Amino acid sequence: MDFELNEDQRAIAEMAGSLMSDYCTDERLRDWDLSGQAYMHELWSGCVETGLHALAIPEAAGGSGLGMTELMQILDAQGGALAQVPLWRHQLAAATLAEFGGAPLAPWVEQAVTATGLLTLSLDGLSNVRGIELQASAEADGWRLDGRVAALALAEQSVAALVLALVSGLPRLVLVDLGQAGISSVAGVMTHGEALADLNFEGVTLGKHQVLPEAALDWLAPRSIAALAALQLGVSAEQVHRTVAYVSEREQFDRSIGSFQAVQMSMADTHVHLEVLRSALWQLCYRLDAGLPAPAEALATAYLACEAGHRIGHTAQHVHGGIGVDLTYPIHRFLYWSRALSSALGGSSVILERLGDWLSDNDTLGWKYDLDEHQAL
Template identity: 85%
Template sequence: MDFELNEDQRAIAEMAGSLMSDYCTDECLRDWDLSGQPYMQALWASCIETGLHALAIPEAAGGSGLGMTELIQVLDAQGGALAQVPLWRHQLAAATLAQFGGTALQPWVEQAAAGTGLLTVTLDGLTSVRGIELQASAEGADWRLRGRVAALALAEQSAAALVLALVQGQPRLVLLDLAQAGISRVPGTMTHGEAFADLHLDGALLSHSHVLPEAALGWLAPRAIAALAALQLGVSAEQVHRTVAYIGERQQFDRPIGSFQAVQMSMADSHVQLEVLRSALWQLCYRLDAGLAAPSEALATAYLACEAGHRIGHAAQHVHGGIGVDLTYPIHRFLYWSRGLASALGGSSVILERLGDWLNDNDTLGWKYDLEEHQAL
């Protein structure tokens, strides 16, 4: 099999890496921390100019019509640079609307592809202990929404959002026009700097055309996991890279601490965690782009992303010693990001429980049973 990227894919990866790294220097990140901006607006404008904001949006709507293989390369570069731009939420929300939204919602997709309207999305209700807090009740041919959407990224800056609601007792994706009446916001900021707001809805009216089919959630959820895992891969890879450079220079007992066996083993374990995540992520994206079911692959990738973020983050902070907790030194930002991404994925224990449930429901898989893995529900 040929595992090499094609010329166009390599060009996208190189362009994204160059754009992110040129903009997100340590000095720029330090200044942005103090700026109070919700996201890096100048960098986002460059993403729109280069088309990185619309890679996964269909060509018919003005996007590039590419797949997860191309998108995760951009997100890998974004994670390594700690670039605070809404790449994955914006275009996966638009791609979901393009595929499942019908003609009434296509103007939102076209605005997203043109970069004139920002979209956001949250699936936190799938992993939150409170579950889905937004309820839809029928009112004629439409719906009334009551409840809460917790920690919606860029809720105050976005034009519309794909969120989860219970519609007739079932989880469904619904599109909220964030400018409509009946929505109040409580803004905040995540530890890693991402702006969010809790939405409180008290009777907001939702058109029936804004409720997506049941299949939309099953399509979006594994792609959201792949996107978050790609960001985690980029964050963790740069964390390892910087830590290896540090331990090669830091002297203790008249020798680099990187020559100590315990430090070497810690970095070797981090590298293993990184490559395990990379392999799982690429398998997941291959299956998604090939149109194959990937329920267990998505959950396994989410679990490995949470574990890699936790283990690599702790190892990096540990070998940096006291300087690792100095906020004027850049390594702490990577720990903040890895924690934020693990939280967005749901956390290791929740994901492992869901994977266990999946294995329990699919107990006829494997070499001594009747079903191949791709036949699982």
């Protein structure tokens, strides 16, 4: 089996890594914390110029037509740099519309490809303790939306959003023009700096085509998990890298603290969590790109991402000691990102509950049940 990236994938990874790391220096991140900006506009322009903003949008719709394996490369780089740019939500929303929206929704995809308007999305209702708070009621010429969408990322900066609504009691993706009447918002900011807003809907009207088919949610949900897990992989990998560098230099009792067995074992554990997440994420992306079902693989990856973020994050803070809670030192930002990503994924307890429900309803799990096995006699 060949686990190496091909030449094009390596080029994408190198370009994204260079773009993100060159822009997101510790000094610039400190300045951005105080800037009040919703996202890094200058870096976003760089993503648009290099085509990273449309990498996963189908080629027929004007994008690059690449898969989750390639998208994973740029999100890994984004997570490692802590880059505040709307890469995954923007293009996965556009890709979903391109796959399931048809001609009536093509103008929204075109805006995403040309970057003349931002798209965002939220699947939080699948794991939120309050569930889906938006109701879609059928009307003669379309639909009516009433209810609420909590903490929608870049809600006030985006032109449209894919959100969850209950249609006849079942979750469906709906496309909402965020500029239309009947939508009010309350803005906020996540701990790691991402702009968001609570949206309230009162009698918002939608066209018939703005409620996507049921298959759209099944297509988008595992890809969203893969995107968030790829960000977590980048965040945690850089967190481990910086922590190893710190414990190699920091001295106590005339020796580096990295030479103490307890510290070495703690850092070894972080490496295990990191590589377990990497392996699960690679498998998930492979299955998605191959057109294979991956409901259990997605949930397992989500759980491992939450666990890696928590365990690596807290170990890194612990071995940094007092300097880890100094906001002038950069390591705290990685913990903030990990907490935000875990929240977006739903948290490990909720994910395990969903995975348990899946296992109780399915007798098969894993590649050997849906791929041919060729064994030499």
